Amino acid sequence: MIIVCQKCKTRFHLDDEATDKPSFVARCTVCGHLFSAYKPKRVQEIAFIDLERARRDEANDHVITIGNRKGGVAKTTTCFNLGVSLALNNKKVLLVDFDAQANLTLSLGLKQQPTFYDAQKAFGRPLDDFITATPYPNLWLLPSGRNMVMLNKLYFGAQHFEYMLKDRLNGIKDQFDFILIDTPPAIEFYTLNALTASNRVVIPCQCDYLSTHGVDQVLRLIALIRKRSNPQIRSRILFTMLDRNSHSSRLIFSKIKDLYAGETFDTVVEMDGALKEAQILSMPAIHYNQQSVAGAQYLGLAKEIIANPHDPIPSSS
Ligand SMILES: Nc1ncnc2c1ncn2[C@@H]1O[C@H](COP(=O)(O)OP(=O)(O)OP(=O)(O)O)[C@@H](O)[C@H]1O
Numbered sequence: 001m002i003i004v005c006q007k008c009k010t011r012f013h014l015d016d017e018a019t020d021k022p023s024f025v026a027r028c029t030v031c032g033h034l035f036s037a038y039k040p041k042r043v044q045e046i047a048f049i050d051l052e053r054a055r056r057d058e059a060n061d062h063v064i065t066i067g068n069r070k071g072g073v074a075k076t077t078t079c080f081n082l083g084v085s086l087a088l089n090n091k092k093v094l095l096v097d098f099d100a101q102a103n104l105t106l107s108l109g110l111k112q113q114p115t116f117y118d119a120q121k122a123f124g125r126p127l128d129d130f131i132t133a134t135p136y137p138n139l140w141l142l143p144s145g146r147n148m149v150m151l152n153k154l155y156f157g158a159q160h161f162e163y164m165l166k167d168r169l170n171g172i173k174d175q176f177d178f179i180l181i182d183t184p185p186a187i188e189f190y191t192l193n194a195l196t197a198s199n200r201v202v203i204p205c206q207c208d209y210l211s212t213h214g215v216d217q218v219l220r221l222i223a224l225i226r227k228r229s230n231p232q233i234r235s236r237i238l239f240t241m242l243d244r245n246s247h248s249s250r251l252i253f254s255k256i257k258d259l260y261a262g263e264t265f266d267t268v269v270e271m272d273g274a275l276k277e278a279q280i281l282s283m284p285a286i287h288y289n290q291q292s293v294a295g296a297q298y299l300g301l302a303k304e305i306i307a308n309p310h311d312p313i314p315s316s317s
Pocket residue numbers: 070071072073074075076077078099101103183184185240241269270271272273275276279294
C-alpha cells in the first residue's frame with residue numbers, strides 16, 4: 001500500500017500486511033509529522049454503509065455519471081458534448097470533472113482552477129465558490145486538476161468515503177436541471193463517489209472488439225452499488241465512435257446491441273472528423289461546426305435523455 005505524509009507529501013510504500021487496522025497513525029521519517037493513514041481496500045472488501053441512508057435520501061435522477069471501466073471510449077467527449085447539448089435545450093447544467101487527468105477541464109480550455117479537493121480542504125466554504133462559468137450559456141464546471149489525485153490517496157477505503165461527492169452536491173443540486181459527472185477508467189475513489197451520487201449512468205461503449213468486457217465490468221459494479229449503497233441507480237449504454245464504413249465496427253455494434261437489448265440508447269454517436277477538429281480548439285462539436293454529425297447526434301442524445309427520465313435496471317443486477 002502507499003501512504004502519503006499530509007505535510008511534506010512524501011509517499012511511502014508499506015507492506016500490505018504491515019497492519020490489520022483500516023486506519024492508523026504514522027510518523028513521517030522525512031519531516032517528522034504525525035498523520036492519519038488509511039489502508040486502501042479492494043472494492044469488494046469495502047464495507048459500504050447499509051441501505052437505510054440510501055432509502056431516506058431523495059432521488060437524484062438529474063445527476064448522471066458518465067462511466068466505463070475501459071479507457072478512451074469517449075466518456076469525457078460525451079460529458080462535454082452532452083452537457084453543451086442539454087444547455088442548448090435551455091437546461092441549466094453543471095459538469096463535474098471527477099477525473100484527476102482533468103481532461104474535461106482542459107477540453108473547456110480551462111486550467112489551474114480550484115478543484116473539488118480544494119473545496120474539501122476549505123471546510124465551511126460552500127461548493128458554489130468552486131464552480132466556474134464556462135464560455136457556454138447555461139453551462140458550469142466543477143473543475144479538476146493535479147491535486148485531485150490526493151483524494152484517492154487520502155480517502156479511498158476510509159469510512160463513508162463514497163459519500164463525499166454526494167454530500168457536497170446535496171447543497172447545490174437544486175440549482176441545476178442536470179449534473180453530469182465525468183469519471184476515470186478505473187474503479188477507485190472517483191467512480192465509486194460518482195455512482196453513489198447519481199441515479200443514472202451513461203455507459204459509452206466504443207464499437208470495437210474489447211468493448212463488451214468494459215461494459216460488463218461497469219454493469220457488475222452498478223449491480224454491486226445497487227445492493228449496497230444506491231438502490232435507485234439505473235443505466236443505459238451509448239454506442240460511440242461507430243464507423244459505418246467499417247464492416248467490423250457495424251458487426252460489433254449489432255452484436256452488442258443484441259446482447260444488451262433494451263439497455264441501449266436509440267441515439268448512436270458516429271466517428272466524426274469535425275469533433276476531433278473541435279477538440280483542438282477546445283470547443284464542442286456543435287459550436288465548431290453546425291453540420292457536425294456527432295454534434296447533431298449529441299443533441300439527439302440530450303433530447304432522448306430529457307424525454308426518458310427512467311433508464312432500465314441493468315440485467316446483471
Ligand atoms: N465521435 C467521435 N469521433 C471521432 N473521435 C472521437 C469521437 N469521440 C471521441 N473521439 C476521440 O476519442 C479519443 C478518446 O476520447 P475521450 O478522451 O473522450 O475518452 P475517455 O473515455 O474519456 O478516455 P479516458 O478513459 O482516458 O478518460 C479522443 O481523442 C477523442 O477525440
